[in-house]
Amino acid sequence: MKTVLHWLNQRTHLVSFCRALLYERIPGGARWRYAWGSVVLFAFVVQLITGFFLWTNYSPSTQTAYESVYYIQNEMAGGWLLRGLHHYTAQIFVVLVALHILQMIIDGAYRAPREINFWLALVILQLSVFLSVTGWLLPWDQRGFFGSKIPSNLIQLAPVVGPYLRTVLIGGSEYGTHHTLTRFFAFHVGLLPWLMMGAFMVRGYMNRRLGRHYNESPRTDLPAATFWPDQFLRNAVACLAVLAFVLFLVVRPKLFGSDKGAGWGVELTAPADPSTNFSAARPESPFLWLFQLLKKFPGETEVIGAYVVPGLGFTVLLLMPFIGRWKLGRAFNLAFTLGIVIAIAVLTTQALREDSHNAEYQAAAKRGVAEGRRVVELAHFNGGIPPAGAISLLQNDPFTQGPLLFKQHCASCHRFGGEDGIGGRDDKDAPSAADLKGFAGREWLSGLLDPAQISGPHYFGGTKFKDGEMAKYVEEDVKEFKPAQKEELKKVIAALSAEAGLKAQRTVDAGDATTIAQGRKLISDADTMTCLECHKFNGEGKTKAPDLTGYGSMEWLTGMIGNPAHKRFYGGKNDRMPPFAEKGLLKRQEIELLAHWLRGEWDPDDFRVATTKPTTTQAAK
Amino acid sequence: MNDEQSSESPAPPPPPFTPPADVAAARGEADGATAATAAAAAAAVATNDRRTFLKKVGAVAAGAVAVLVPLGAGLATFFNPLRKRGGGGAADFIKVTTFEALKDDGLPHRFPVLADKHNVWMTEKNVAVGSVYLKRTGDRVVAWNTVCPHLGCQVDVVAGGSFKCPCHNSMFGKDGSLTPGSVSPRGMDELEVDLVALKTGEVRVRYQNFVASVAEKRPL
Numbered sequence: 001m002k003t004v005l006h007w008l009n010q011r012t013h014l015v016s017f018c019r020a021l022l023y024e025r026i027p028g029g030a031r032w033r034y035a036w037g038s039v040v041l042f043a044f045v046v047q048l049i050t051g052f053f054l055w056t057n058y059s060p061s062t063q064t065a066y067e068s069v070y071y072i073q074n075e076m077a078g079g080w081l082l083r084g085l086h087h088y089t090a091q092i093f094v095v096l097v098a099l100h101i102l103q104m105i106i107d108g109a110y111r112a113p114r115e116i117n118f119w120l121a122l123v124i125l126q127l128s129v130f131l132s133v134t135g136w137l138l139p140w141d142q143r144g145f146f147g148s149k150i151p152s153n154l155i156q157l158a159p160v161v162g163p164y165l166r167t168v169l170i171g172g173s174e175y176g177t178h179h180t181l182t183r184f185f186a187f188h189v190g191l192l193p194w195l196m197m198g199a200f201m202v203r204g205y206m207n208r209r210l211g212r213h214y215n216e217s218p219r220t221d222l223p224a225a226t227f228w229p230d231q232f233l234r235n236a237v238a239c240l241a242v243l244a245f246v247l248f249l250v251v252r253p254k255l256f257g258s259d260k261g262a263g264w265g266v267e268l269t270a271p272a273d274p275s276t277n278f279s280a281a282r283p284e285s286p287f288l289w290l291f292q293l294l295k296k297f298p299g300e301t302e303v304i305g306a307y308v309v310p311g312l313g314f315t316v317l318l319l320m321p322f323i324g325r326w327k328l329g330r331a332f333n334l335a336f337t338l339g340i341v342i343a344i345a346v347l348t349t350q351a352l353r354e355d356s357h358n359a360e361y362q363a364a365a366k367r368g369v370a371e372g373r374r375v376v377e378l379a380h381f382n383g384g385i386p387p388a389g390a391i392s393l394l395q396n397d398p399f400t401q402g403p404l405l406f407k408q409h410c411a412s413c414h415r416f417g418g419e420d421g422i423g424g425r426d427d428k429d430a431p432s433a434a435d436l437k438g439f440a441g442r443e444w445l446s447g448l449l450d451p452a453q454i455s456g457p458h459y460f461g462g463t464k465f466k467d468g469e470m471a472k473y474v475e476e477d478v479k480e481f482k483p484a485q486k487e488e489l490k491k492v493i494a495a496l497s498a499e500a501g502l503k504a505q506r507t508v509d510a511g512d513a514t515t516i517a518q519g520r521k522l523i524s525d526a527d528t529m530t531c532l533e534c535h536k537f538n539g540e541g542k543t544k545a546p547d548l549t550g551y552g553s554m555e556w557l558t559g560m561i562g563n564p565a566h567k568r569f570y571g572g573k574n575d576r577m578p579p580f581a582e583k584g585l586l587k588r589q590e591i592e593l594l595a596h597w598l599r600g601e602w603d604p605d606d607f608r609v610a611t612t613k614p615t616t617t618q619a620a621k
Numbered sequence: 622m623n624d625e626q627s628s629e630s631p632a633p634p635p636p637p638f639t640p641p642a643d644v645a646a647a648r649g650e651a652d653g654a655t656a657a658t659a660a661a662a663a664a665a666v667a668t669n670d671r672r673t674f675l676k677k678v679g680a681v682a683a684g685a686v687a688v689l690v691p692l693g694a695g696l697a698t699f700f701n702p703l704r705k706r707g708g709g710g711a712a713d714f715i716k717v718t719t720f721e722a723l724k725d726d727g728l729p730h731r732f733p734v735l736a737d738k739h740n741v742w743m744t745e746k747n748v749a750v751g752s753v754y755l756k757r758t759g760d761r762v763v764a765w766n767t768v769c770p771h772l773g774c775q776v777d778v779v780a781g782g783s784f785k786c787p788c789h790n791s792m793f794g795k796d797g798s799l800t801p802g803s804v805s806p807r808g809m810d811e812l813e814v815d816l817v818a819l820k821t822g823e824v825r826v827r828y829q830n831f832v833a834s835v836a837e838k839r840p841l
Contacts, residue, residue, distance in 0.1 A: 062740070146774070149772075149773050150772045150773060150774070150788070153772045153773045153833045153834055154772065154834070156832070156833060156834050156835075157834050163832070164703060167702050167703055168699060168700055168702055168703060170702075171702050171741070172702045172741070173702075173830075173841040174830065174841065175773070177740050177741050178740055178741040178742065178743065179702070179741050274751075275733055275749035275750070275751060275752055276775070277731075277752075277767070277775035277777065278775070279774075279775070279777060279787035279788075280787075281774055281788055291789075294772075294789055294804065295789045295790055295804055296804075297804060298801075298802055298803055298804045298805075300806055300836055302771070302804060302806060302834055303834075305804075358787070360777060360787050361787060364787070408730075408731070412724055412726075578721070578722065583719060583721065583722065584719075585718070585719070585722045
């Protein structure tokens, strides 16, 4: 081995070079406080390593970015760990560089001849900001997409070059095109890391040339030590501590969080959808203070909050080597830095507190997480993600789209469990149509046929039918039902509800086959129930009221939503419900999504065909 | 070279390059010569200087071209998005919904805008390119872009029909006007509604996006 090294060293001096680095003399011995610099370098190396391996699995196209990250996060062994390390080390890196700069300011390590070292540290800080902003976008999920969109609009405000710079960086006038992703990715992996590496190397060279700062006033009471192994050990332990902290952040949501559904690592939110409203757009934690700062600068003064204030602060930092020449100047530098640290701490706390009290933010953040998890479920059901992308899974999902469609098109009249479908409640407007939660279920039908409820707000109360024939029938005739008739009514309800074939009732219906058969007979029998005097059922009866055949089934429901004024349903008696298909207000697919959602069907085994034909044996499986 | 010994200082740098003696001699720095030789030597120096200068110019030029050509090609594509400034005229009216479907309640309702979406190399037909708020009061319909003019978040509607942006808390009145104290530089961006089409029952909106963070309403 020695001969090989000797051969190598004769040609390259590499071994001597390494020895010189490793056995660098540290007067006064190795100290923990000297480990700060190495910790920053370590974080950078972690990003390089994890970044490269993420890159081997990442596809930087708007059609495939989310899907490739989905695969890393959910399907690859150790993928969540790799991604989690990269995500949190990125944030830690910014903090560590800031702390290192803070240490330099406190020690006055910016004084001649170290000005350039200090400035390079500031350059490294700035580069880490750009790396963060370009990196957030890459998973192409809602949080990353909108998190990077705001800073891209801020670029616009830069004097003179702002609009041109923005256009060039996002690849056009609109944010979120293919080129936004390709350009951000190119900067993130192809330019900024190299610039940062260059900055590190120049600093390293400068440190060797000028001697390290702490060597200027070493402790004289202790013997000198060499970098290896004394200082290296301390550096390694410090790096290990940083790694441990990052690992803690990665596993925290799963192990210590309050959300029981949390997965490992950094969960993806929903796939990016530029046309939607994501009210929980935020930068990552080290930048929350900037986000909060912008709230304080109204209207035209926005440029002050975005550029002037941070710019002035940064300029003072740049000038500190010169200001620090005088004793008073050093005091100023320290006070100024303390001011910045306090301001950042205050602003960050404010931002966090405001968000924790912001109901819309919380709701939107929860929805983003829920949709991200729904994608995982849907991908499993589908056996993978289709070529149209993860977003197509969500767009065809009744569970996701139903509430949104309901809120948009139905909630102005109807209610769903007293609310508007997505959990909101506008008590100002009284409902002018039925509450559709559990529609066509036995409980819902019992309520409809309850004299106390039929004209109430839950059913016909807001419509003209509260004075109609059905209401009269229930409030007068049904009210006077004797116990035997009440039993018959229960059977009718069971039979009618079975027409829908609701997933929630499948087992119950299967067990009640006899009751249901009897109920069907009762409906059709003019001597017992008088349903057929107005309704149709299995081909018999009149058309003065909606057809009860297949009541609440997919076919019935889509027909009803599509055209409630059809003679099969309310005909000329229709109150105010618009014919959504007839007038092209909703697409076929949207009506089906709504109907599936109303019926509680959104997972693969929910979609089973239920028969409406009577059987004497067990009902359909 | 004794590799066993651990050095405490880096290896000494190599000595600076010195031209060999004969070159120095060629430059006429050698032993004393006659005036003629001195003149010849001076002329030789002058020729050499010119040659060296030409060599330097040639080196710079060749190196520059070699580097600038790929760099130039790269920068040309990089600045390509700037070429398409001032897109072809005003946007067209796009049908958003029908007059009937719009609830006459004086409250803004959100509708997606479906159009052909051009995304660099890809064209998708009839997809959501954005969204608008439509407010109907009697026969009048007002339309706004849902994007906040501050930094591009989507604006929410709050109870009563006014607007609030969830990102930095800008507030806008029921008519989209800017509430004083908000961080947005201007009010909600109103969009033109096709009044002729409105009479026939169609709500068509001239959908456009505008530059964020500036006080004037400039189409993108």
